[in-house]
Amino acid sequence: MTTITQQGAGRAVKALVxxxxxxxxxxxxDGVLVPVTVIKVDxxxxxxxxxxxxxxxxxxQVATGEVDPRKxxxxxxxxxxxxxxxxxxxxxxxxxxxxxxxEPGQEIGLDTFEVGEAIxxxxxxxxxxxxGVMKRHGFGGGPASHGAHKIHRKPGSIGxxxxxxxxxxxxxxxxxxxxxxxxxxxxxxQDIDAENGYVLVAGAVPGAKxxxxxxxxxxxxx
Numbered sequence: 282m283t284t285i286t287q288q289g290a291g292r293a294v295k296a297l298v299x300x301x302x303x304x305x306x307x308x309x310x311d312g313v314l315v316p317v318t319v320i321k322v323d324x325x326x327x328x329x330x331x332x333x334x335x336x337x338x339x340x341x342q343v344a345t346g347e348v349d350p351r352k353x354x355x356x357x358x359x360x361x362x363x364x365x366x367x368x369x370x371x372x373x374x375x376x377x378x379x380x381x382x383x384e385p386g387q388e389i390g391l392d393t394f395e396v397g398e399a400i401x402x403x404x405x406x407x408x409x410x411x412x413g414v415m416k417r418h419g420f421g422g423g424p425a426s427h428g429a430h431k432i433h434r435k436p437g438s439i440g441x442x443x444x445x446x447x448x449x450x451x452x453x454x455x456x457x458x459x460x461x462x463x464x465x466x467x468x469x470x471q472d473i474d475a476e477n478g479y480v481l482v483a484g485a486v487p488g489a490k491x492x493x494x495x496x497x498x499x500x501x502x503x
Contacts, residue, residue: 294377295393296497297322298345299480301404301488307471307481317471317481320494323347325389328364328372330380339380343389346370371493391475399499401466404488408460418453463487467499 299322306316322345329342348370350358361368364385394400414420414436423432436455440448465486472481480496488494 291378292500293379294375294497296343296373296375296495297325297389297391297393297480298343298371298373299323299494299496300346301486301490301492301494302479303490304485309471315471315483316485317483318486320480320482320486320496322391322478322480322496325373326364326366326369327383327385327387327389328361328366328369329385330383331374332380338376339378340374340376341380341383343373343375344369344371345373373495375497391473391478391480394470394473394480394496394498396470396473398470399467399501400470400482401464401497401499402468402482402486403462403464403495403497404486404492406459406461406463406487407489409458411456412458413455414453417455417458420453466501 299320302319302321304316304318306314309315325343325345327341328344331338331340331342333339344361344366346369348368350368353361353368358368366386409416413434415422415434420436422434423429423437425433436453439452439454465484468486469483470480471483473479474481482496486494
């Protein structure tokens, strides 16, 4: 089971959790070719409602995805049973100011969003392992000729000598690249296929195929 927390910052937030299937292209009403990301959204169900009186903040817990009940721990089985739902694979907590409008067992469908609505999409970027400064930060590298010796892809100097005598924190260097949660803001819902459970989002979203994707109403569009 995956647990994700989405901040609502004291505003009414609506969200759906789905799975990225890949990219394709469609034509809009004006005949313009639009690249889209296809997100599969299964039934989202509310498993818990958090209130300011009991938890100190307002939020709803949403679960989705099929999972073998034999692979769910006993505490989680009790948690889902208390909400009156079957065990789910992914659990998403959404901080929203209108949490009192929801109740455990309530299903959230694709009618949450409309075609043309601005949304923010959150996903985990693809991990690329250990990468050098040219790939990770876009450095230009060293000279490629004129007697340059094994410095073609090196970062160059990383600091001064006796003063300050150390490497500053945050210096861009080689290291692990990717596998980070990234939010792309102000994308557009291009189309919704409610029959098959597909949401088509104009543009690219972070994450590999079959990765978990969170769709929220745009924070800058609120």
